[in-house]
Amino acid sequence: MSTNGELPKNLPLFLTDADVASLSDWSGAIEAIRAAYQAPGDEAGTPGRIFAQTPREWLRIMPSVPPSGQLFGAKSIAGSFADGLRVSYLISLFDKDTADLVALVDGNRVTGLRTAATTAVGTSTIVPQRPLIVGVIGSGFEARSHLEAFSHVLQFAEIRVYSPTPANRESFAAQFDGAFGAPAHAVGSAREAAYGADLILCAARSRDESPTLQADWVGPDTAVVSIGSTTAAQRELPAELIARAAVVVVDSRDEVVNDSGDMIAARAHGVDVDSLVATLNSVLSGETDIDSEHGIRIYKSTGSGLQDIVVAEMLVDRARAEGIGTTLPVGIVTSRK
Template identity: 70%
Template sequence: MTTSGRLPAIPPLFLTDEDVAALSNWTHAIDAVRGAYTAAESSTRTPGRIFAQSPREWMRIMPSVPESGRLLGAKSIVGSFGEELRVSYLISLFDKETADLVALIDGNRVTGLRTAATTAVGTEAIAPARPLTVGVIGSGFEARSHLTALAYLLEFAEVRVFSPTQSNREAFARDFDAQLSAPVTAVTSARAAAEGADLVLCAARSRDESPTVQAEWVGPDATVVSIGSTTPGQRELPAALLARATVVVADAPEEVVHGSGDLIAARAEGVDVDSLVVPLSGVLLGEIPVDRDAGIRVYKSTGSGLQDIVVAEMLYDRARSEGYGHELPVGIVTTKK
């Protein structure tokens, strides 16, 4: 304990889920992510996830000290298997210069915003620069957010969507057909969505954790986006598809290699995943050349605290300039050591 502490000069801001919804902006989120991945980063700035758990509850911490921006912080994810699984997300932001608490943000919507924004940036870097035929596997929140974000950076020739529930895939097709300049149709199988597609977006968890797309469905020069296998027990892409890939671009290479069920299974089946996986930052900076027109290119995401913090800073800045959020009546003490 010390008596040299002081409270922040500016009260911390709390952003509710409604505030985040009002402030979310795809262009600003994409710009924030691109800026983060084209700055000089290191593993010490954004280490891997920290887990604490018991049979009944768990907590995951995703910290980051981005090279870009004025703020640092962490996203905390808390889950409880009480009467049912319930999960809460909280992002805390601190000033780099003063260590003052700047904001607490409900992270419920931030995860989807930052994940899809990063996918858009990563996919643009490896997909052909022409109108694309897109196959979407999934019709839920992730599929919707990712197709929306991708539309900001890519041009579509047509979009085909499959999910197991007919009404869901038809609603997805109807909604996006009205939003996009390209036709969007619902198809009756994942194969029909993927075959002949320039870009295959995998955004659906399989019920039995088996791959949702098969290697033989994917063309020799397709781009594949995989965002649904983020833990060792989850599967989305088969090892045979990864064996055909020329490159796997990862937002968090260490976690993709060691924490994604797809890459773990591929290694077990003899795929040299270490030579395949490259960092998104290296591709964006031009350090790792990728032929956007030849070979199967995979974008693989497990998420990162870096994405959370830079997007949260964008939301905080917009909140201050546009009058959103709730100033807290108290703050935490910052002390000299």
């Protein structure tokens, strides 16, 4: 506590879920993510997520001080099992120079936006710049949003999709058939989606948390994207596939290597995981070179607060410029220590 607190000169802005929807687009999110990962920085600015939980409630905090931009802060995810599972997301943003509270942002849509935008940036570093045959395993929200984000950085020759539910994969294929200048069609198995593909997008977890992709389905010069397993209990890629990889590009070294079920299992099978991993920052900064034509290249993501904060800052900048959002009638005190 301090008695010399000061109220901010500018009152904080609040962006609702509807505001975020009106301000969002893939190009802006991708540009914000790319700029953040190109900037010099270290993982100390974006530590691992913090958990607090009881049998009925849980709270996850994802803080970040991005190397780029003017704002820093955290995304809070609150969950309660009191009435089924209810979850809310809140992003709080502070000014780097004054520590003033700048904005509160409903993070509901930001999570999906930043996840697919980051994957698009990461995938662009491991694939050749030519029309690609893309195999998609999964047909839900993540698969759809990622394909839309990919369309801003990749070229498509063909899209194949597999989902265990025929109606879902048919609907997915119908939505994307011709949408990006390439045919899309549903296939009857994950193997059929993956076999012979230039790029495989894994965007669905199996019910028993076993891998959804098998190593012998993957060609020797294929790129693989894994975004469906983000905790130690979840599996998406088999250890045999990771062992064959030339490189695994990750959004966060510590969390992917130590907290992802895929990488934990690979290490348990004797794979030297650490020697395979390159951070997205090192690739975009030019520190690590990727041969995008040869070898199995994997992009593996668990998500981070960095992605939330830089996308949220982009949204706040747009909101200020366009007069969108609600200026709060009060602010919080910033104290001098």
